[in-house]
Amino acid sequence: MRWWLTGVALGLTLQAAAQNPIQIDGDFMDWQAVPVAVTDPADDVHDTDGYPLGGKPLYRAYSDVDLIEVKFAHDDENLYGYMKATGVIGRTSSDTLGHARAGRYYFIFTIDVDDDTVTGYPLREGGYYPDSRGYDVNMEVEFYNGGFNTGHYINHEFLSQYQVDTQGIQDLKDGIIRLAPGTYDYYTQWVTLPDSSTILVSDRGPVIQGIITIAVSPDGHEAEIKAPMWGFLETPEGEPVVGLGKTIVVSASLEASGELSEEAVKRGYTPGSKSVWGSDTADPFRYTISDPSTKVSKGSSQLPRTIRLDQNYPNPFNPSTMICFELTEPQELTLVIYDVAGRVVTTIAQGKYSPGMHRVNWNGRDSQGRRVASGLYFYELRTETHRHVRKMIVAH
Ligand SMILES: [Ca+2]
Ligand SMILES: [Ca+2]
Ligand SMILES: [Ca+2]
Ligand SMILES: [Ca+2]
Known part of the structure; x- marks a missing residue:
């Protein structure tokens, strides 16, 4: 398979043809040739939910979700994401390991697929208060109770639960996504299986291995994810929601329930006993999923x-x-x-x-x-x- 990398801007100069595709194997040599998409300050994790009106959310001491570097790549079929954290990516408390409760950890790439802030939902996180708008779909992995739970896709383009339960569920059965205004609260969430069927999932559900895969480095500081683009489904017009040739805006986040966080220790909680949600988001970046065939030809961007x-x-x-x-x-x-x-x-x-x-x-x-x-x-x-x-x- 041919292999392309694209930076934050359009143009032929940003293509670096690597020799080997990214392998989701917990080894990160394959990312060395990929340029850093965005860096994020250390120790800027914040309370996931607490937003004083117009103000900054509360600080959390939580290194496991302290994002510090993001990379992004693609080939003909897949999007690939990389994140580096100060702490251990995917670490959760586990009731089977004697903790008081099962914890949750999310490795999230949020995507504005049409580069349009009218469609999609606003993210109220990160260093870009108050809002970063226009996110349509997510590719993400949930870790739960000490291990992998699902790698799923999310569509956030609904304005009510009623809309999700009616149009959203039917659209998912039909394999389509409508690009429309949405909110953070209302979404469909699914795992796509290799035979292209989809399973509606919710958080903390059963472990389902779909087509999204992830691997974490032995020291836990790095993780790589692969999400086939076809798993984002199609628009009602039959266009891929995410596909070659599109320019998208990508936001990377780490978020978790924090029973094992430094914040929980600081507060004197019994290990694994209480949630101290924290999240960290990097600045969004624009990314062109370059169509390989238009790139190899001379002057092709003008064709x-x-x-x-x-x-x-x-x-x-x-x-x-x-x-x-x-x-x-x-x-x-x-x-x-x-x-x-x-x-x-x-x-x-x-x-x-x-x-x-x-x-x-x-x-x-x-x-x-x-x-x-x-x-x-x-x-x-x-x-x-x-x-x-x-x-x-x-x-x-
Ligand atoms: Ca690898
Ligand atoms: Ca950070
Ligand atoms: Ca959008
Ligand atoms: Ca940040």
Whole structure:
């Protein structure tokens, strides 16, 4: 797989082609070539909930959530996040280890996917009081009761619990997210499984290993997360919510219940007995999920939009579906179907195509003529300068 890194601004100069992709393995050599996205002061952890009106929240002595450095990267399919903390990332009290209660710890990347402060919710944390606005979705990991609990996605674009329970739940079943104004309090939270199904989850739920993975360094100070972009689902128009070519704004936070914190010790609490919530957020940064194919070509950032690839119809489908694309100039291209593991299933179009709209039918069979299994597939339209990928679902 090819591999790209992008800094905080647009442009070709920020691409550093690393030799190896990030591995979620608890080893951090793979992050050395990735530029620091943002640094954060040490010892600036604050009370998660207590906001005197217009004032700064209360200080907390809590090194485990004291964020000091953030990095961010991507490849064709995934977003990768890195955080460094003064203390131990993911440490929680555990009732199975004799603590009085089970603690919680959150490793959070909050994303404004449309770079628009009207959609999404405000974050009232960090060094940028009073508000940083516009966050639509999260990719995050919850640690609970001494260990990993879930790596989940969150959509914060609801204005009432009623809206969550009706539209939100239905949208999740349909695999879509609407970009809309939201609040911190109302959200859907889900784990995506490798077969592309989603499970609605809530905090402290059962341990579910979905497609988001995390690894913490042996000393606990560093952690790396991988979140496949397709797990953020699609807009009602069939566009990926998070995808190649988009510019997003990212905010990194650590937050935890703090039964084992220095603050709890300072207050004389019995170890693991009481919550002393604390969180730390770094300044948000803008990040372009550079489309690799537009980057390798010369002067590509100035290229006109020459190709459009539409959502297949019908979708989900059985047994066949139509894929439409439009060219504004003659193009040499391939249209290839991949399975979720990235294996080529079949090539359904190849050669030189004239300007205009083209329709290609796929009969749901691989290159050997065998009917493919139900599930998620990708179709990729590739030319010398562009590459577009969309998802589709075969449902027998
Ligand atoms: Ca690694
Ligand atoms: Ca900090
Ligand atoms: Ca937004
Ligand atoms: Ca901070």
